[in-house]
Amino acid sequence: NAGVTQTPKFQVLKTGQSMTLQCAQDMNHNSMYWYRQDPGMGLRLIYYSASEGTTDKGEVPNGYNVSRLNKREFSLRLESAAPSQTSVYFCASSVRATVGRNTIYFGEGSWLTVV
Amino acid sequence: KQEVTQIPAALSVPEGENLVLNCSFTDSAIYNLQWFRQDPGKGLTSLLLIQSSQREQTSGRLNASLDKSSGRSTLYIAASQPGDSATYLCAVQETSGSRLTFGEGTQLTVNP
Numbered sequence: 001n002a003g004v005t006q007t008p009k010f011q012v013l014k015t016g017q018s019m020t021l022q023c024a025q026d027m028n029h030n031s032m033y034w035y036r037q038d039p040g041m042g043l044r045l046i047y048y049s050a051s052e053g054t055t056d057k058g059e060v061p062n063g064y065n066v067s068r069l070n071k072r073e074f075s076l077r078l079e080s081a082a083p084s085q086t087s088v089y090f091c092a093s094s095v096r097a098t099v100g101r102n103t104i105y106f107g108e109g110s111w112l113t114v115v
Numbered sequence: 116k117q118e119v120t121q122i123p124a125a126l127s128v129p130e131g132e133n134l135v136l137n138c139s140f141t142d143s144a145i146y147n148l149q150w151f152r153q154d155p156g157k158g159l160t161s162l163l164l165i166q167s168s169q170r171e172q173t174s175g176r177l178n179a180s181l182d183k184s185s186g187r188s189t190l191y192i193a194a195s196q197p198g199d200s201a202t203y204l205c206a207v208q209e210t211s212g213s214r215l216t217f218g219e220g221t222q223l224t225v226n227p
Contacts, residue, residue, distance in 0.1 A: 004158070042119075043159075043204070043217040058214060090158055103149070104215070106158035 002026050006091050006107035013081040013114045021076040021110050023091030031094045032074035033058075033104070034066060036087040043090065049074055081114045088112070117142045117209055121218035128195055129226050136190040136221045138205035143183045146208045150179050150190050153202045153220065162203075163190070195225045 004025045013019055025032065033048040035058075045058030049068040063085060065077045074093075078085055088111050094104040118141045128134050138148070147166050151159040163172045163179040165188070171180040178191040188205055204220040 040219065042219040043206075043215075045214050048214075092159075103161040103164055106160070108158045109156070 004107035006110050010111045024073045025093040029093035033092040034076045035090045083114045086114045117216045119218035121221050125222040127224040138188040140186045140207050148207045151204045197225045197227050199225050
């Protein structure tokens, strides 16, 4: 049971570089999410996809783009990385957007440093 | 805007002690509340989910309670073990949407 898989695990970028974080889930979930976790700020939602073919902004979307490639995959792209985007990024998925009785599953995180 | 606060930020206890972690939220109109565990360098694992109509949920040595009117939830851990050492986060889901609002977590250390 792979669950939610994120790649890469670690990445160092120079300011202005671009990169894509990949996420895939094998639980046939409809909804997928990208969060960032920063000291003193907790987890904050960047973007989410309630279902295949839809994406919506979360709390902190500026500087990011997402693609829901298919039901399994949800990628997060940094077009021009900035030091403020240094963070730990988590992908998550749930059966549907209204979590309700269904729990949310997280990947193990991607540590991104922008220098 | 919903805000979730967890106190204390860190807690260190001897093995075997019963302990309570606190979570408070500012807007009582929530859909549900979840408690998560996060081990160092890992993602979050859901421990307990309490629907807004429920007062508590139990799983093994864990018991989570919810008091919507006062905007509080507690996670009770009985007979703590070193393996319980982790960061515990609570999150609320608001009635109107899918976003989870997380607290910053309580870092728990259980000493042998």
